[in-house]
Amino acid sequence: xxxxxxxxxxxxxxxxxxxxxxxxxxxxxxxxxxxxxxxxxxxxxxxxxxxxxxxxxxxxxxxxxxxxxxxxxxxxxxxxxxxxxxxxxxxxxxxxxxxxxxxxxxxxxxxxxxxxxxxxxxxxxxxxxxxxxxxxxxxxxxxxxxxxxxxxxxxxxxxxxxxxxxxxxxxxxxxxxxxxxxxxxxxxxxxxxxxxxxxxxxxxxxxxxxxxxxxxxxxxxxxxxxxxxxxxxxxxxxxxxxxxxxxxxxxxxxxxxxxxxxxxxxxxxxxxxxxxxxxxxxxxxxxxxxxxxxxxxxxxxxxxxxxxxxxxxxxxxxxxxxxxxxxxxxxxxxxxxxxxxxxxxxxxxxxxxxxxxxxxxxxxxxxxxxxxxxxxxxxxxxxxxxxxxxxxxxxxxxxxxxxxxxxxxxxxxxxxxxxxxxxxxxxxxxxxxxx
Ligand SMILES: NC(=O)C1=CN([C@@H]2O[C@H](COP(=O)(O)OP(=O)(O)OC[C@H]3O[C@@H](n4cnc5c(N)ncnc54)[C@H](OP(=O)(O)O)[C@@H]3O)[C@@H](O)[C@H]2O)C=CC1
Ligand SMILES: N[C@@H](CCO)C(=O)O
Numbered sequence: 001x002x003x004x005x006x007x008x009x010x011x012x013x014x015x016x017x018x019x020x021x022x023x024x025x026x027x028x029x030x031x032x033x034x035x036x037x038x039x040x041x042x043x044x045x046x047x048x049x050x051x052x053x054x055x056x057x058x059x060x061x062x063x064x065x066x067x068x069x070x071x072x073x074x075x076x077x078x079x080x081x082x083x084x085x086x087x088x089x090x091x092x093x094x095x096x097x098x099x100x101x102x103x104x105x106x107x108x109x110x111x112x113x114x115x116x117x118x119x120x121x122x123x124x125x126x127x128x129x130x131x132x133x134x135x136x137x138x139x140x141x142x143x144x145x146x147x148x149x150x151x152x153x154x155x156x157x158x159x160x161x162x163x164x165x166x167x168x169x170x171x172x173x174x175x176x177x178x179x180x181x182x183x184x185x186x187x188x189x190x191x192x193x194x195x196x197x198x199x200x201x202x203x204x205x206x207x208x209x210x211x212x213x214x215x216x217x218x219x220x221x222x223x224x225x226x227x228x229x230x231x232x233x234x235x236x237x238x239x240x241x242x243x244x245x246x247x248x249x250x251x252x253x254x255x256x257x258x259x260x261x262x263x264x265x266x267x268x269x270x271x272x273x274x275x276x277x278x279x280x281x282x283x284x285x286x287x288x289x290x291x292x293x294x295x296x297x298x299x300x301x302x303x304x305x306x307x308x309x310x311x312x313x314x315x316x317x318x319x320x321x322x323x324x325x326x327x328x329x330x331x332x333x334x335x336x337x338x339x340x341x342x343x344x345x346x347x348x349x350x351x352x353x354x355x356x357x358x359x360x361x362x363x364x365x366x367x368x369x370x371x372x373x374x375x376x377x378x379x380x381x382x383x384x385x386x387x388x389x390x391x392x393x394x395x396x397x398x399x400x401x402x403x404x405x406x407x408x409x410x411x412x413x414x415x416x417x418x419x420x421x422x423x424x425x426x427x428x429x430x431x432x433x434x435x
Contacts, residue, residue, distance in 0.1 A: 014083030021312030037323030108135035140310030154293025165285030165306030211255030263342030376411035
């Protein structure tokens, strides 16, 4: 057993959902963590905004630090765990301060890492400190460790994931219970899945942060959040969910990264996922990541993507790595070897699409629309027109053969430009994620 000198001192910044989870695990599993890391893990200091808030855990034996950004300066602190959130402000100042002092910095903050990850990795290398962020992607699933260590012998070609528990929870309940978007979002917030600003979840930004981090680890490129084309789930209506079922799919918000001949394609978009695949069966706040490596083929990782204890579980994996001396470069390779990402636009993406129009129900409308699609090189695979839409007109739904994204975008623009088409609202265009 280790003695006091062998203990590592932990400071926790942020005592919300995840911060409290970390305290619970350290208090519950003190002996087990010591066996696994060879050192005692001791909380020495904590910090948040409101000192007097009841958080359901006893904080009286830990020092309270008012200035969160100075936590690394507190006596006995070896590791700072940042669970405040936000890409800048307190989180960034704390990260820089901690790493410059040669201390370990562990975070669940994907926004911070997606935007400042390279700078922080460089700081960690320069100051011989430790930087890890397992909890930042896919909550409790140890996907970063899998990419960095378990799949180290593979060149990755393709990766896609259900990376936002809130969106998957919303889509699942809309599908299973026929509930409305807002009602389900409120439940996700109550359960602690959602970000402080839930638009980050539903507009795909949170998924894009995670996708940028996955791209960096899987493809050895600099995390480049700004290069990600990002679309959320607001446009998905229950009619799309119903059509998806009819056609043999379910709708999931995916973060996708693919190596192409010209660069790295990384997009966030809702997609039709074939019902028979592993990803289609991932429901609620569960996350999943599917990775293709040249040696191993396909591997799939499924588990809780958000919430107090699942996220704290991933945080503790990093703390145990630090305590046991497993200090690998934060992105798997030294920061100066991360390549600049050459982004590939969704115009260049080749795949099948689902397109739903709401149009005035008139003789020949379908023929007019399909002629524009034909002239734009959109090759139709199947087409359905069923009854009237609730809000007037009729829905026309089609799926395409594999085509270039630019063909779909051009066709939609042309259809909009022709007023006589009488398209009643913006068509919904979803990728079909073939196996
Ligand atoms: N919730 C989840 O399931 C997951 C969250 N994450 C990430 O983990 C991090 C924490 O998330 P979560 O626990 O949900 O967030 P919460 O909103 O529940 O908690 C945030 C904590 O940070 C404190 N805080 C906020 N601003 C400041 C500030 N300026 N200075 C000091 N303390 C501050 C708050 O203090 P006070 O309580 O006093 O107001 C609160 O204790 C985020 O980066 C999030 O993206 C990652 C994976 C899953
Ligand atoms: N808001 C995020 C938390 C986990 O990163 C989600 O819903 O998945």
